[in-house]
Amino acid sequence: MSLGANRLVEIGKGLVSREVFVDREVYDIEQERVFGRCWLYLGHETQIPEPGDFLTTYMGEDPVILWRDPNGRPRAFLNTCRHRGNRLCLYERGNASAFTCSYHGWTYNGEGKLTGVPYHVEAYFDELDRDRWGLIQTPRLTSYGGMVFGSWDPDARSLDEYLGDVRWYLDAVLLVAEDLGGLEPVTSSRYAARGNWKIPAENFAGDHYHNPTTHGSSYKLGLRAAEFVGPQGRCGPFEVAIAPGHGLGGLTTGAESFERDLANADRVGPEARYYVEARYAAIKKRVKGAGSVPYSFSHANVFPNFAIWGGSALRGHGFFMFHPRGPLSTEVRQTVLFPREAPQVIKEMAIADLGRGGHFASGFFEQDDANNFEQVTQGTTSYIARQYPFYFGMGLGHEGRWPGQEEWEVHDLPGLIGPRFSEHPQRCFYAFWAELIGEGE
Ligand code: FES
Numbered sequence: 001m002s003l004g005a006n007r008l009v010e011i012g013k014g015l016v017s018r019e020v021f022v023d024r025e026v027y028d029i030e031q032e033r034v035f036g037r038c039w040l041y042l043g044h045e046t047q048i049p050e051p052g053d054f055l056t057t058y059m060g061e062d063p064v065i066l067w068r069d070p071n072g073r074p075r076a077f078l079n080t081c082r083h084r085g086n087r088l089c090l091y092e093r094g095n096a097s098a099f100t101c102s103y104h105g106w107t108y109n110g111e112g113k114l115t116g117v118p119y120h121v122e123a124y125f126d127e128l129d130r131d132r133w134g135l136i137q138t139p140r141l142t143s144y145g146g147m148v149f150g151s152w153d154p155d156a157r158s159l160d161e162y163l164g165d166v167r168w169y170l171d172a173v174l175l176v177a178e179d180l181g182g183l184e185p186v187t188s189s190r191y192a193a194r195g196n197w198k199i200p201a202e203n204f205a206g207d208h209y210h211n212p213t214t215h216g217s218s219y220k221l222g223l224r225a226a227e228f229v230g231p232q233g234r235c236g237p238f239e240v241a242i243a244p245g246h247g248l249g250g251l252t253t254g255a256e257s258f259e260r261d262l263a264n265a266d267r268v269g270p271e272a273r274y275y276v277e278a279r280y281a282a283i284k285k286r287v288k289g290a291g292s293v294p295y296s297f298s299h300a301n302v303f304p305n306f307a308i309w310g311g312s313a314l315r316g317h318g319f320f321m322f323h324p325r326g327p328l329s330t331e332v333r334q335t336v337l338f339p340r341e342a343p344q345v346i347k348e349m350a351i352a353d354l355g356r357g358g359h360f361a362s363g364f365f366e367q368d369d370a371n372n373f374e375q376v377t378q379g380t381t382s383y384i385a386r387q388y389p390f391y392f393g394m395g396l397g398h399e400g401r402w403p404g405q406e407e408w409e410v411h412d413l414p415g416l417i418g419p420r421f422s423e424h425p426q427r428c429f430y431a432f433w434a435e436l437i438g439e440g441e
Pocket residue numbers: 081082083084085086101102103104105106
């Protein structure tokens with residue numbers, strides 16, 4: 001689609017129209033073609049470990065219940081009663097063998113079947129076909145490394161194919177947790193942000209460039225080690241564009257980041273050192289045969305709106321969801337997970353840091369970012385401003401031929417790997433977005 005004569009996305013020129021972030025028609029189309037078709041992250045299996053455990057979330061704007069059925073199988077249902085649409089589950093999390101609608105009392109079991117209808121003889125003369133009026137279930141649901149993804153598209157390609165090479169990095173750096181007791185959620189947070197969901201999503205896909213400026217105060221105050229002085233490092237950080245629309249960045253390789261974590265771990269105690277060493281040994285084992293060893297990545301976005309945060313063995317992983325709430329607002333949900341075997345002291349340090357300096361709603365980093373997103377939105381909604389596109393041209397034409405890339409420690413690593421300052425992951429994000437909404441170049 002396009003609005004009038006103006007193209008929404010022109011990747012070859014690095015241009016993305018501001019309408020992409022504000023226009024209601026674009027937003028409605030994206031609900032159908034992006035959120036109605038892509039694989040979307042719903043939650044982690046450890047959040048619903050037992051039969052009957054559930055959590056509520058969203059797929060695009062659609063409210064969804066992720067519910068483990070009596071046989072232990074996770075299922076995802078639209079969180080709406082089939083009678084006249086009332087929201088069925090009003091809770092965030094819990095355990096239930098059935099839900100009864102609070103409007104007229106229809107009841108559904110963990111397999112989504114309509115099992116109870118008040119006054120069904122008196123009101124429906126026993127004619128209601130209950131099999132026809134069960135809950136609406138996602139036709140596709142797959143679990144990968146404990147992460148549950150669903151799709152409304154019955155013909156969607158497999159999750160494996162959809163994740164593509166991003167899976168290689170998640171297997172090596174995130175799911176190394178499986179060798180350390182498995183990932184477990186330790187805390188969560190949420191807040192409402194004023195801005196289109198794509199603004200934080202593309203920031204996580206590959207925007208190392210904003211770090212020195214947006215988060216400059218944290219570096220000046222010494223809350224974060226300054227990693228932006230001097231030239232591009234041989235071992236990172238790198239930004240990676242991964243087909244079809246994923247991005248991953250702040251990628252570091254080799255032993256440098258490991259040594260840095262070890263030095264920090266030594267300040268905590270021997271158990272921290274042991275854990276950092278065990279994690280690195282497990283990563284090396286996982287990528288055996290690859291020329292270079294990835295150590296960590298600080299940010300990633302699995303298209304469209306599932307972001308993963310990390311950057312160090314001492315920080316754990318943040319799973320962030322950017323749920324659209326209209327063109328101009330986003331609900332940000334954050335869960336922090338750690339390998340079960342990580343020492344308690346590291347988990348506590350990381351949680352404290354998230355709330356103070358990091359990416360929880362109260363943290364410096366998150367407030368720095370949220371302020372940008374809000375200002376971008378304010379500067380994008382007005383009539384004249386909307387006529388001028390955003391520019392995503394950083395590094396355009398240099399892809400795969402970056403200065404000094406022959407020195408980089410990235411042998412055998414998949415994806416289009418570029419320097420820390422480049423917008424090729426965002427171009428990958430918007431090229432796929434444009435393809436989905438029907439505006440390929
Ligand atoms: S809307 Fe749920 S029972 Fe009527």
